[in-house]
Amino acid sequence: MSENPDLTNERASGTFETNAMAAVIYGSEKFAQRRREITEAISKIPEFQDSHPLVFMSREEKISEACRKLAVLSNYWNSLIDTSDEEEALHLYREVLGLEGHPLALHETMFIPSLIAQASDEQQEKWLGRAQRREIIGCYAQTEMGHGTNLRALETTATFDISTREFILNSPTITSLKWWPGALGKSANWSIVIANLIIKEHNYGPHPFMVQLRDEKSHEPLPGITVGDIGPKMAFNGADNGFLGFKNYRIPRENMLMRHSKVTSDGSYIKPPHAKIGYSSMVKVRSRMAMDQGLFLASALVIAVRYSAVRRQGYLEDKSREVKVLDYQTQQHRLFPSIARAYAFIFCGFETIRLYDQLLIDVQNGNTSGMADLHALTSGLKSVVTYQTGEGIEQARMACGGHGYSMASYISEIYGVAIGGCTYEGENMVMLLQLARYLVKSIEMIQNGKSRELGPMVAYLAENESEIDLNLGPNEYLKVFEYAARNQTWRATEKFQKLRNSGMSNEEAWNQASVELTRASRLHTRLYIMSTFINHVGSIVDQKVKGVLIDLLNVHVTYEVMDIGIYVQGLLSSNQMDLIRNQLYVSLETIRPNAVSLVDSFQISDMQLRSVLGRRDGNVYENLFKWAKSSPLNKTDVLPSVTQYLKPMMEKSKL
Numbered sequence: 001m002s003e004n005p006d007l008t009n010e011r012a013s014g015t016f017e018t019n020a021m022a023a024v025i026y027g028s029e030k031f032a033q034r035r036r037e038i039t040e041a042i043s044k045i046p047e048f049q050d051s052h053p054l055v056f057m058s059r060e061e062k063i064s065e066a067c068r069k070l071a072v073l074s075n076y077w078n079s080l081i082d083t084s085d086e087e088e089a090l091h092l093y094r095e096v097l098g099l100e101g102h103p104l105a106l107h108e109t110m111f112i113p114s115l116i117a118q119a120s121d122e123q124q125e126k127w128l129g130r131a132q133r134r135e136i137i138g139c140y141a142q143t144e145m146g147h148g149t150n151l152r153a154l155e156t157t158a159t160f161d162i163s164t165r166e167f168i169l170n171s172p173t174i175t176s177l178k179w180w181p182g183a184l185g186k187s188a189n190w191s192i193v194i195a196n197l198i199i200k201e202h203n204y205g206p207h208p209f210m211v212q213l214r215d216e217k218s219h220e221p222l223p224g225i226t227v228g229d230i231g232p233k234m235a236f237n238g239a240d241n242g243f244l245g246f247k248n249y250r251i252p253r254e255n256m257l258m259r260h261s262k263v264t265s266d267g268s269y270i271k272p273p274h275a276k277i278g279y280s281s282m283v284k285v286r287s288r289m290a291m292d293q294g295l296f297l298a299s300a301l302v303i304a305v306r307y308s309a310v311r312r313q314g315y316l317e318d319k320s321r322e323v324k325v326l327d328y329q330t331q332q333h334r335l336f337p338s339i340a341r342a343y344a345f346i347f348c349g350f351e352t353i354r355l356y357d358q359l360l361i362d363v364q365n366g367n368t369s370g371m372a373d374l375h376a377l378t379s380g381l382k383s384v385v386t387y388q389t390g391e392g393i394e395q396a397r398m399a400c401g402g403h404g405y406s407m408a409s410y411i412s413e414i415y416g417v418a419i420g421g422c423t424y425e426g427e428n429m430v431m432l433l434q435l436a437r438y439l440v441k442s443i444e445m446i447q448n449g450k451s452r453e454l455g456p457m458v459a460y461l462a463e464n465e466s467e468i469d470l471n472l473g474p475n476e477y478l479k480v481f482e483y484a485a486r487n488q489t490w491r492a493t494e495k496f497q498k499l500r501n502s503g504m505s506n507e508e509a510w511n512q513a514s515v516e517l518t519r520a521s522r523l524h525t526r527l528y529i530m531s532t533f534i535n536h537v538g539s540i541v542d543q544k545v546k547g548v549l550i551d552l553l554n555v556h557v558t559y560e561v562m563d564i565g566i567y568v569q570g571l572l573s574s575n576q577m578d579l580i581r582n583q584l585y586v587s588l589e590t591i592r593p594n595a596v597s598l599v600d601s602f603q604i605s606d607m608q609l610r611s612v613l614g615r616r617d618g619n620v621y622e623n624l625f626k627w628a629k630s631s632p633l634n635k636t637d638v639l640p641s642v643t644q645y646l647k648p649m650m651e652k653s654k655l
């Protein structure tokens with residue numbers, strides 16, 4: 001079937017090459033090209049297709065389908081991608097397995113990275129190759145039923161037995177059961193387990209241990225281990241998140257990951273070079289999240305924008321033909337600022353991934369000085385990006401009207417998986433408060449006359465902007481954001497300090513200032529996102545692409561400033577706010593002809609999108625009917641439930 005002419009026209013009105021834009025989105029022409037090649041190669045392998053739509057499958061079927069594809073994938077892995085390239089591997093996973101999770105998701109995202117960051121050279125020699133060849137499947141078991149956020153209160157113990165030189169693992173209470181780790185329930189046979197290290201009755205706090213959970217031949221749990229699946233979740237049901245308990249389970253001393261902290265055979269403890277070095281796997285995932293969430297948001301927008309260009313409803317001036325709903329200003333206001341955010345998140349994602357890779361090298365060379373900065377940055381970024389991604393996806397769903405609510409749109413599934421990110425890798429409020437600690441410390445440095453020692457990301461806190469040029473360009477908007485973030489950070493810090501000085505304990509003062517502190521963290525992070533977007537656009541060479549991205553940036557800066565209006569009342573007059581509002585409406589109109597091309601440029605395949613509404617060819621209605629007919633409920637005209645219950649009920653009512 002040929003392409004829907006409404007989409008053909010949209011594509012013809014685009015002012016730039018989508019391949020050139022993809023090269024900007026994905027960091028290089030080479031990688032953008034590799035993505036297309038991988039997608040093309042996969043489309044020719046029939047075993048990679050879903051055996052039937054995932055949304056009609058039970059959990060067992062989804063997990064089995066994922067495992068089937070992983071097995072097929074293992075035959076093609078080396079021929080499809082450069083296996084040393086994490087981005088290529090991730091693209092392959094996204095294409096083939098989609099976003100509902102699978103039994104290797106944690107193996108790749110946390111188990112292997114933990115071995116790389118935390119295992120000594122000898123330990124890597126022993127386990128890393130096996131993990132990379134997938135001879136073993138691993139997961140990351142940290143969270144317990146009773147504690148996820150407060151790692152210091154974890155209850156699982158690893159007690160060193162000097163006589164045998166082993167650690168004895170125990171789960172002393174119900175609440176100490178590991179709870180949530182992905183792939184733990186049924187798939188993994190090994191795990192990195194975070195447990196309190198106890199030597200001679202002294203508790204050294206949480207440390208990582210390499211623990212075999214299941215027999216490598218029979219896959220049966222080993223004696224001393226209780227393990228299983230925690231049941232269905234809001235989404236992510238292709239993954240078997242699990243529970244795990246230990247009863248006097250012994251592992252050799254050599255199974256504590258010892259790149260940084262060590263326990264010698266006589267039971268001596270050697271401290272790591274930085275107290276939080278064991279948290280690096282979390283920082284690794286957080287540093288990926290802006291990218292991954294940006295792609296979730298992008299997926300929902302591809303669906304909503306394409307559908308809005310083929311969906312006709314109501315009239316504007318021309319009463320002879322209904323308009324595309326994408327022509328309504330409200331629809332544009334709903335969708336275009338999110339397109340800008342998706343671009344901005346992906347640009348930030350590349351930046352934080354690069355920073356993590358650099359930090360890993362630095363730490364391996366004994367330099368831990370960058371840890372606090374990256375922890376603060378990624379804590380704030382994961383919180384803001386996951387929240388705004390959730391908001392954007394939900395708006396995209398509503399922008400698709402009734403069909404958006406159908407699983408045929410697939411947007412609810414994207415939403416369910418994406419908003420999990422508000423919780424995993426540190427609950428958002430908690431992580432905003434981690435960033436707030438860093439911001440408060442920065443203010444205290446300024447108060448103590450040490451402004452010059454501030455890092456580049458917080459130097460603006462020491463500046464003093466009180467007027468803004470009316471002729472607003474992106475850099476002036478940045479100044480507006482700096483003003484808002486600076487003001488809020490000072491106000492929140494002063495509130496905290498005042499409470500503390502009034503005699504309140506540090507903790508209580510912090511708690512009573514915490515809403516204001518989280519607001520400061522959000523503004524600081526949104527400033528970082530905007531500044532990264534501006535810098536990125538500034539570096540683009542292709543003038544057509546750059547032109548469109550400047551238009552998109554204008555949507556971004558005007559929308560974001562309007563969104564924080566309450567924080568800039570002292571800086572901007574109501575006339576200036578009106579001016580910005582009008583600039584936003586003009587920017588929406590300017591970007592309109594490029595809307596479809598901007599989402600096409602994400603180059604997310606139909607196979608990955610799994611959306612009837614978001615099909616690249618725009619042939620929505622005939623496929624929606626086909627999709628509905630494939631519902632298992634339509635296999636028969638008369639359901640057994642009708643025969644068994646409704647018919648007798650109706651018959652009885654007739655009497």
Ligand SMILES: CCCCCCCCCCCCCCCCCCCCCCC/C=C/C(=O)SCCNC(=O)CCNC(=O)[C@H](O)C(C)(C)COP(=O)(O)OP(=O)(O)OC[C@H]1O[C@@H](n2cnc3c(N)ncnc32)[C@H](O)[C@@H]1OP(=O)(O)O
Nearest residue numbers: 083089093099108149151276279371372375424425426437
């Ligand atoms: C061949 C190549 C293959 C590779 C390819 C890869 C393929 C991948 C395939 C995947 C497919 C992708 C498809 C996508 C589809 C699916 C997407 C979904 C994926 C789902 C995965 C979910 C995984 C989830 C995992 C988890 O959730 S794991 C558990 C996470 N848990 C947490 O995050 C807990 C949060 N809590 C904490 O981090 C801490 O407790 C705390 C930081 C809140 C507090 O810690 P603590 O009490 O110890 O400290 P204090 O608050 O007192 O602070 C003291 C000071 O320490 C500083 N600090 C804290 N942390 C750090 C740190 N990390 N670094 C540096 N400094 C740190 C504080 O700042 C304090 O400093 P100060 O005293 O100066 O103020």
Ligand SMILES: Cc1cc2nc3c(=O)[nH]c(=O)nc-3n(C[C@H](O)[C@H](O)[C@H](O)COP(=O)(O)OP(=O)(O)OC[C@H]3O[C@@H](n4cnc5c(N)ncnc54)[C@H](O)[C@@H]3O)c2cc1C
Nearest residue numbers: 140141142143147148149180181182420423424425426429
């Ligand atoms: C899809 C998914 C996958 C996951 N995968 C894994 C995995 O592979 N491995 C693993 O180990 N874990 C995993 N987890 C667990 C996850 O990391 C934790 O659920 C998460 O860190 C939040 O911790 P919690 O559940 O203890 O929340 P809680 O801390 O109980 O949060 C409840 C509420 O308390 C608030 N709160 C808590 N502490 C504070 C504080 N100090 N100040 C202010 N407010 C506070 C929070 O903001 C929140 O509103 C996963 C979770 C999900 C949803």
